[in-house]
Amino acid sequence: xxxxxxxxxxxxxxxxxxxxxxxxxxxxxxxxxxxxxxxxxxxxxxxxxxxxxxxxxxxxxxxxxxxxxxxxxxxxxxxxxxxxxxxxxxxxxxxxxxxxxxxxxxxxx
Amino acid sequence: xxxxxxxxxxxxxxxxxxxxxxxxxxxxxxxxxxxxxxxxxxxxxxxxxxxxxxxxxxxxxxxxxxxxxxxxxxxxxxxxxxxxxxxxxxxxxxxxxxxxxxxxxxxxxxxxxxxxxxxxxxxxxxxxxxxxxxxxxxxxxxxxxxxxxxxxxxxxxxxxxxxxxxxxxxxxxxxxxxxxxxxxxxxxxxxxxxxxxxxxxxxxxxxxxxxxxxxxxxxxxxxxxxxxxxxxxxxxxxxxxxxxxxxxxxxxxxxxxxxxxxxxxxxxxxxxxxxxxxxxxxxxxxxxxxxxxxxxxxxxxxxxxxxxxxxxxxxxxxxxxxxxxxxxxxxxxxxxxxxxxxxxxxxxxxxxxxxxxxxxxxxxxxxxxxxxxxxxxxxxxxxxxxxxxxxxxxxxxxxxxx
Numbered sequence: 451x452x453x454x455x456x457x458x459x460x461x462x463x464x465x466x467x468x469x470x471x472x473x474x475x476x477x478x479x480x481x482x483x484x485x486x487x488x489x490x491x492x493x494x495x496x497x498x499x500x501x502x503x504x505x506x507x508x509x510x511x512x513x514x515x516x517x518x519x520x521x522x523x524x525x526x527x528x529x530x531x532x533x534x535x536x537x538x539x540x541x542x543x544x545x546x547x548x549x550x551x552x553x554x555x556x557x558x559x
Numbered sequence: 560x561x562x563x564x565x566x567x568x569x570x571x572x573x574x575x576x577x578x579x580x581x582x583x584x585x586x587x588x589x590x591x592x593x594x595x596x597x598x599x600x601x602x603x604x605x606x607x608x609x610x611x612x613x614x615x616x617x618x619x620x621x622x623x624x625x626x627x628x629x630x631x632x633x634x635x636x637x638x639x640x641x642x643x644x645x646x647x648x649x650x651x652x653x654x655x656x657x658x659x660x661x662x663x664x665x666x667x668x669x670x671x672x673x674x675x676x677x678x679x680x681x682x683x684x685x686x687x688x689x690x691x692x693x694x695x696x697x698x699x700x701x702x703x704x705x706x707x708x709x710x711x712x713x714x715x716x717x718x719x720x721x722x723x724x725x726x727x728x729x730x731x732x733x734x735x736x737x738x739x740x741x742x743x744x745x746x747x748x749x750x751x752x753x754x755x756x757x758x759x760x761x762x763x764x765x766x767x768x769x770x771x772x773x774x775x776x777x778x779x780x781x782x783x784x785x786x787x788x789x790x791x792x793x794x795x796x797x798x799x800x801x802x803x804x805x806x807x808x809x810x811x812x813x814x815x816x817x818x819x820x821x822x823x824x825x826x827x828x829x830x831x832x833x834x835x836x837x838x839x840x841x842x843x844x845x846x847x848x849x850x851x852x853x854x855x856x857x858x859x860x861x862x863x864x865x866x867x868x869x870x871x872x873x874x875x876x877x878x879x880x881x882x883x884x885x886x887x888x889x890x891x892x893x894x895x896x897x898x899x900x901x902x903x904x905x906x907x908x909x910x911x912x913x914x915x916x917x918x919x920x921x922x923x924x925x926x927x928x929x930x931x932x933x934x935x936x937x938x939x940x941x942x943x944x945x946x947x948x949x950x951x952x953x954x955x956x957x958x959x960x961x
Contacts, residue, residue, distance in 0.1 A: 460731060460732075466704070497766075499753075511687060512688075515916075516692065520878070
């Protein structure tokens with residue numbers, strides 16, 4: 451597991467207020483994430499940039515503008531497709547998958 | 560229930576907070592909607608000192624000003640609603656809203672739009688690879704979430720935005736920062752994510768690429784309301800026409816801050832106060848108008864953002880709809896001479912981001928190919944929703960309206 455992209459101490463901002471580390475599964479492997487941080491930030495911190503593929507072309511995409519206005523920033527979380535990864539906070543035990551195209555359906559119970 | 564004199568401000572950046580605060584001093588009910596979870600807009604993720612700051616923010620860094628906005632709102636009677644998206648402004652003046660409590664409609668008597676700006680993006684070979692992101696995305700990762708976009712980072716752009724990005728990256732601990740003045744001729748390579756960038760045959764290994772080309776005014780909601788627009792040379796796009804009170808051609812619809820044309824923080828705040836006092840017919844209005852300075856904040860070097868004719872044929876200009884430069888060129892060749900024409904013919908600009916990014920590029924492609932100057936091009940028609948809205952939220956709204 452690599453956490454090399456975490457900024458432990460920033461010269462102006464200090465350090466992250468979030469402290470509670472949990473394990474989530476991303477793209478088939480377990481990674482450490484902070485409760486409350488955006489899923490996209492947890493993925494990036496572990497070097498996972500590809501969050502989905504595009505319909506039709508299967509081209510990989512990651513976070514681009516970071517403002518949640520585009521379908522490029524939607525991924526699959528706990529089996530649910532089209533979750534905005536820049537604005538959805540991490541919870542313990544989440545399973546994040548690379549969304550394939552439009553994603554699948556989950557039947558409501 | 561909407562009160563007769565209800566005032567709604569959209570956007571809690573410097574200008575929107577100033578507008579809401581000023582309007583609330585009159586005792587009027589003021590609702591402030593903002594899609595982010597804290598006020599401050601782009602200042603939230605800025606660690607640099609504010610240039611051209613108003614007196615109350617003098618010597619403050621961006622994020623410190625954002626904290627000040629929180630204090631200011633807390634001391635006021637403003638009904639501040641974070642995490643709330645205004646996705647449409649309709650002809651009857653009503654606003655479509657989705658927030659944590661669900662979907663609803665507001666019917667303000669006056670609306671102040673402080674919707675800020677959006678980033679300029681420019682296509683180049685491989686630009687859709689993961690790891691390539693805009694400056695704001697990179698700043699959000701670094702300054703709000705304490706994660707570096709990469710260790711070896713390429714920064715594209717040559718204006719203030721790119722200079723600041725290089726400083727931000729070094730401060731946050733990036734190992735290497737490689738600068739590229741323009742996207743022209745660049746090729747990004749990689750499989751699952753970007754691994755190198757090639758310029759004139761020279762390959763640089765990178766794990767992130769940041770587009771820092773500057774910003775554009777984002778008056779999308781004003782455009783829903785069909786406010787009259789004018790072409791702004793310094794902004795490189797159309798902006799709403801406003802009077803001295805910051806009101807647009809549509810009665811009761813005001814635009815302040817960057818949404819009306821890229822401006823300094825001091826000027827954005829001054830415009831906010833003017834509109835806030837204007838909507839409440841405050842006696843302080845004349846004094847506030849006297850503080851307007853007309854300082855523009857040129858974030859983009861439009862002449863060098865990119866050359867339309869240099870975009871390779873097979874590159875997706877519209878990232879969402881995956882429309883290539885070739886498809887757009889063919890459409891222009893066969894008679895599409897406005898952004899709307901190109902959109903109808905190719906689907907470019909029909910994605911959920913509503914063409915805000917692609918309009919800037921397509922306008923320049925049309926202009927270069929046909930010789931029609933940018934100020935003569937009809938701007939793209941803006942339609943709701945301005946943000947991603949789920950069908951479930953709209954269904955809820957339909958029930959609420961009944």
